[in-house]
Amino acid sequence: MAKTEEKKKSNSPVVVLSDTTKFEGFLRFKETLCIQGQFKGTIEADGALIIDKGAIIEANQIKVTSLTVYGIVVSPVEAVDKIDLLPGATVKGDLTAARLRIADGVLFEGQCNMTGTDRSVEIFSRSTQEIKAELQNNNEQLKMDS
Numbered sequence: 216m217a218k219t220e221e222k223k224k225s226n227s228p229v230v231v232l233s234d235t236t237k238f239e240g241f242l243r244f245k246e247t248l249c250i251q252g253q254f255k256g257t258i259e260a261d262g263a264l265i266i267d268k269g270a271i272i273e274a275n276q277i278k279v280t281s282l283t284v285y286g287i288v289v290s291p292v293e294a295v296d297k298i299d300l301l302p303g304a305t306v307k308g309d310l311t312a313a314r315l316r317i318a319d320g321v322l323f324e325g326q327c328n329m330t331g332t333d334r335s336v337e338i339f340s341r342s343t344q345e346i347k348a349e350l351q352n353n354n355e356q357l358k359m360d361s
Contacts, residue, residue: 234269
């Protein structure tokens with residue numbers, strides 16, 4: 216099983232569908248799920264989904280908070296937060312997310328749609344220079360207004 220940052224950082228338990236599991240149908244969960252086996256159907260979740268190396272997912276739809284892929288996914292994917300496609304992953308389907316990372320060695324076939332996020336949420340994605348310049352402009356504006 217591939218060790219992921221999500222598994223290490225998360226305090227919530229990770230449910231694992233092992234490599235011997237074959238599941239077909241509708242899957243809904245709230246925490247973090249790691250699939251190592253095979254899945255066919257629909258996935259809707261308020262949690263994180265991890266597709267491990269060797270896993271094969273064929274879904275008509277995947278809607279999750281975040282997705283990390285090491286294995287194979289054939290499905291359109293909607294993630295509220297982020298999608299990480301890591302080395303060795305194969306993804307066929309359109310992706311929609313606020314953040315997307317595609318590593319070297321990924322096979323991806325589809326289109327990407329980036330959703331907007333509230334500017335106040337994006338403070339950590341802005342460069343230090345950009346933030347300093349904005350603060351400096353605000354300070355200068357306050358001095359002129361006084």
